[in-house]
Amino acid sequence: MEIDGQAAIVSGGASGLGLATAQHLRACGARVAVFDRDREALARLAKVRPDIMGVACDVAHEDALAGALAEAHDRQGPARIVVACAGIAGAARLVTREGPMPMANFLQIVNDNLLSTFNLLRLAADEMSTLEPLGRDGERGIIILTSSIAAYDGQIGQVAYAATKGAIAAMTLPAARELAQFGIRVLSFAPGLFDTPLLDSLTPETRHALAAAMPFPRRLGRPDEFADLVMHCIGNVALNGEVIRLDGALRLPMR
Template identity: 55%
Template structure:
């Protein structure tokens, strides 16, 4: 699908992977709506790229629906590209030393990372299905979700996070198969260790230890490298129903 002139919606677009994706898509000529829980963060990125800022929580279906309506009203049509980068990283053992239950954390993590992704996919599919095809294949849109290498390599303390991202990965193929008749592709990216606000706070020795475990290149990924893969997925019509790891060939150790 041609990015130039297309309308794109990027969630978690106020920082990190989402912000890099919004900038790259805008640089390729897309009209980008930047959605984030933080109105200030969304506005800052949108102002930088000439995009539309949207403040919404991905777990709130009504708010997400209102965001899609606003995109159509202000940009002229529903988005043909959805990139879901919104999510939370959590760490907690199933049985911590104090013996406390961790059910609430598990539920919250799944609610944001998995159910939030599905809410976006649901609204996007409904909106994209009303659009006219853009090519001879009948393409109407592309939905790109974000999992994590933790869905396969979950470490101790990542039960909630790995399960939520595993759900996103497992959603990919059945969603792609169902939406194929509408000309809507569904893909998932599973990032490894990337430069984010979370990793920026690591002590130098911790960062060095993490990077030593990355085969090649032995460094954390840059957000624009994630965004580059988003661009390639959008532009390559045969990429559908698959999870792509982007991780320097790392396989996470148990802890």
């Protein structure tokens, strides 16, 4: 699919991997809307990138997301490109001196990572399925989800996080198979360690240690590299139903 002239939506697009993706899409000529619940980040984005539409929205909430999609549709047309980047990290052990992990902790990560992704997937796919097909392949759109290498190499303390990211990876192929009849592609990325705001709380020593663990390149990933992969996958119609690791050959240790 050609990016130029298409409407695109990026959830979690006010910072990190989502922001880099939104900026790349805009640079390629797409009309871009970002959905994010961080109003301060959206305000900062509006100041520096008024050409990117920002909508305050909790994408895990059914009515809120439906309203945001309708607003984006009214302003820039139906989206054929959707990238789901919204999510949180979250780390907690199953059992501590204080007792078992509270169910509220687990449910929060499920809500922010898995339910937000599924909600965007189902609503975006429903709208895409009614669009006119494009080109000789009859493509109607592409939806890219964000999993994690923790789906495969989950560390101690990542039970909840790995569960949500593993679920996103697992639903990629069945979603792609189901939506193939409409000419909609579904992919997931499983990024490794990237230099995003999720790592801002770490000390310089910890960040250095994480970078040193990377086989090659021996550094944290750059959000632009995630965005570059998004651009390639949009243009390569043969890519479908796959979970793509973007991790510099990193395999997470036990802890």
